[in-house]
Amino acid sequence: MAFSTIDRTAKQIVLTVQDYSLFSLRAFKNLYQPPIYWSEFLVQSDIIGVGSLAIVMLSGLSTGGVLALQSAATLSAFGATAITGQFVSLTMIRELGPVLTGVMVSGRNASSMASELGSMVVTEQIDAMRALGVDPVRKLVTPRIFASIAMLFFLTIVADASGIAGGAAVTVFMNHQNGTQYFSMAYEHLRYPDILQGLIKPLFFGYILSSIGCFYGLRTTGGTQGVGRSTIQAVVVSSVLIIFVDFLLTQLLLSFFPLT
Amino acid sequence: MTDTPLVPLPDPPAIEPVVDFRNVGIAFDGPPVLEDISFAVEPGETRILLGPAGVGKSVLLKLALGLLRPDEGSIHLLGEEISIMPEEELFAVRARTGMVFQEGALFDSLTVRDNVAYQLIQSGVPDEEIDARVHESLRFVGLDETFSLFPASLSGGMRRRVAIARALIRQPEFILYDSPTGGLDPVTSTNIIELIVKQRDVRHTPSILVTHRLQDAFTLSTHRYDQEQERMVPLPKGEIDQNTTYLMLEEGRLIFNGSLHGLLHSDNAFVREFLR
Numbered sequence: 001m002a003f004s005t006i007d008r009t010a011k012q013i014v015l016t017v018q019d020y021s022l023f024s025l026r027a028f029k030n031l032y033q034p035p036i037y038w039s040e041f042l043v044q045s046d047i048i049g050v051g052s053l054a055i056v057m058l059s060g061l062s063t064g065g066v067l068a069l070q071s072a073a074t075l076s077a078f079g080a081t082a083i084t085g086q087f088v089s090l091t092m093i094r095e096l097g098p099v100l101t102g103v104m105v106s107g108r109n110a111s112s113m114a115s116e117l118g119s120m121v122v123t124e125q126i127d128a129m130r131a132l133g134v135d136p137v138r139k140l141v142t143p144r145i146f147a148s149i150a151m152l153f154f155l156t157i158v159a160d161a162s163g164i165a166g167g168a169a170v171t172v173f174m175n176h177q178n179g180t181q182y183f184s185m186a187y188e189h190l191r192y193p194d195i196l197q198g199l200i201k202p203l204f205f206g207y208i209l210s211s212i213g214c215f216y217g218l219r220t221t222g223g224t225q226g227v228g229r230s231t232i233q234a235v236v237v238s239s240v241l242i243i244f245v246d247f248l249l250t251q252l253l254l255s256f257f258p259l260t
Numbered sequence: 261m262t263d264t265p266l267v268p269l270p271d272p273p274a275i276e277p278v279v280d281f282r283n284v285g286i287a288f289d290g291p292p293v294l295e296d297i298s299f300a301v302e303p304g305e306t307r308i309l310l311g312p313a314g315v316g317k318s319v320l321l322k323l324a325l326g327l328l329r330p331d332e333g334s335i336h337l338l339g340e341e342i343s344i345m346p347e348e349e350l351f352a353v354r355a356r357t358g359m360v361f362q363e364g365a366l367f368d369s370l371t372v373r374d375n376v377a378y379q380l381i382q383s384g385v386p387d388e389e390i391d392a393r394v395h396e397s398l399r400f401v402g403l404d405e406t407f408s409l410f411p412a413s414l415s416g417g418m419r420r421r422v423a424i425a426r427a428l429i430r431q432p433e434f435i436l437y438d439s440p441t442g443g444l445d446p447v448t449s450t451n452i453i454e455l456i457v458k459q460r461d462v463r464h465t466p467s468i469l470v471t472h473r474l475q476d477a478f479t480l481s482t483h484r485y486d487q488e489q490e491r492m493v494p495l496p497k498g499e500i501d502q503n504t505t506y507l508m509l510e511e512g513r514l515i516f517n518g519s520l521h522g523l524l525h526s527d528n529a530f531v532r533e534f535l536r
Contacts, residue, residue: 035382127327128365132379132426133355135348 019219023137024211030135030142040143047112048144049151052105056155059104060162063096064088067163068170072177081177085185088167089160093190093198095250097160102205102242105152107235110213113144114234117217118227126218141214145207152206153199160198193257201249205242212238276339277302278434278466279324284333284343286319293319294512297333301434301468304503306460308477309470310516310534311509317470318362320509321436324468325359326350338433355379358427359436364419366411366426372398373407376426397425401455417448424455435459435467441476453479454492460503461485474535480504481520508534 030036071087117140120126129136164186172179216234220226277300284297293316301307309317322328323335326342335343340353366375374381376397377390385393398404401421411419420440427435437456441449453476459465461484471477479492481500486493495501506523508516510530516523526532 123368124361124363124365125367127322128359128361128367129378130327130351131325131354131357131359131361132382133351134378134382135351 027141030138044147057162060159061166064163064166065170068167072175085182086189089186092163098201101156101159106209106238110209110234110238113213114217115231118220118230121220145210148210149206152202156202197253209238280336282334284330306504307468309507315509357434358432360423362438364423397429401425437469458485
């Protein structure tokens with residue numbers, strides 16, 4: 001009995017991974033074959049990019065502030081509070097900026113994609129679209145994936161900048177240190193590979209959150225309860241996958257750009 | 261005058277059915293929903309699919325359009341075998357057909373105009389032409405005043421009529437109606453049946469209509485659309501529409517396939533019980 005349950009679950013997982021791979025491959029291929037729905041891409045870019053701006057800025061500011069607070073306490077023991085700027089900027093740009101943006105946008109947009117597409121499935125709007133001769137993957141999924149990739153890139157830059165600004169505010173107004181020193185340390189120790197590393201990651205995270213959100217949305221079954229289930233699955237799977245892929249990417253990128 | 265050798269005339273092209281189901285079966289994680297279904301829809305024919313709720317009528321319609329894939333058997337739609345066709349190629353075949361879903365399935369984020377014109381917008385038809393064709397299509401279903409409204413502000417009957425307008429705007433070669441009168445009041449139901457009779461008698465579009473309301477089914481057989489009076493009128497007593505025929509499902513199997521006369525005189529116990 002227990003073995004058959006494990007067997008069934010394992011098969012389901014393998015099937016889900018297979019379905020997801022085929023689905024995301026199809027969505028990706030659509031970008032190179034007309035028709036391409038550019039207007040839909042712009043609408044989604046507005047929803048994902050402009051819509052997420054406030055939460056990304058606020059979470060960036062707070063995270064940068066917290067980093068400055070925590071690091072100052074530790075660094076002061078070694079008389080090294082001067083390098084707070086370097087610590088905050090490197091942490092934000094290399095790691096926290098992309099991951100934080102990915103997780104925040106995933107919570108906001110993977111959920112909205114899953115619930116929106118899931119509602120369309122249960123009200124037969126997706127079937128209606130297919131019956132009208134329009135490919136829902138091309139029309140709904142491909143623009144969302146590419147808008148997410150493009151917007152996450154820019155949102156990560158915003159999160160990095162906000163984090164550094166938040167760190168500066170804490171350093172100057174709460175830790176009563178020199179602002180110029182903070183910014184010069186933040187800037188001087190930054191290398192191009194750090195920036196490159198921080199800007200490659202959001203491309204993967206944007207792809208993960210949108211493809212997972214759309215995938216679970218389009219697999220919705222079981223009415224409105226099913227929409228809720230898909231939304232939860234989309235947020236959980238995309239957030240976990242972002243953190244896991246971040247680990248793999250960090251290892252890979254460190255082999256290309258080792259720390260000096 | 262010279263004798264010219266007689267050249268045999270080529271055979272007239274065989275008239276293919278619009279839809280042809282051959283031994284079709286499908287199951288979803290359990291016992292089969294449909295088993296060994298075989299029937300065809302000929303050009304100009306209206307087939308009424310009867311059966312109690314949950315018997316697989318909507319599944320059969322979705323199979324007819326390739327929205328679901330059968331586990332066994334084959335389905336031909338407009339001369340193409342859709343049961344083995346990849347999804348990407350199916351869109352072009354489906355674009356030649358129309359389907360009215362059970363609850364209308366209108367896109368709730370789009371206006372009535374954009375819903376009705378959905379296919380035209382995707383095809384890049386100019387806006388002026390779209391507006392003219394949407395007005396014409398909405399006039400056909402008697403809802404021209406809803407042009408700029410959103411589906412949420414329409415009643416259930418109005419949504420079905422907009423769905424009919426959307427299905428008909430490109431003058432499809434084949435139409436599927438999934439319970440178009442389900443859950444509606446008798447007056448609205450009659451209005452919708454009148455639209456279906458109008459489409460059948462004016463444009464002669466072949467169709468499959470799913471219903472569990474016998475009254476609607478019999479109205480289709482016993483009425484015709486009078487273009488002069490612009491309304492549905494009863495056929496003379498004793499006459500029925502010969503192109504309107506019946507199918508009946510019971511527990512996933514086709515138990516009747518034939519005319520109204522055959523249906524009324526069937527000796528199948530389930531058919532007789534259903535008609536009672």
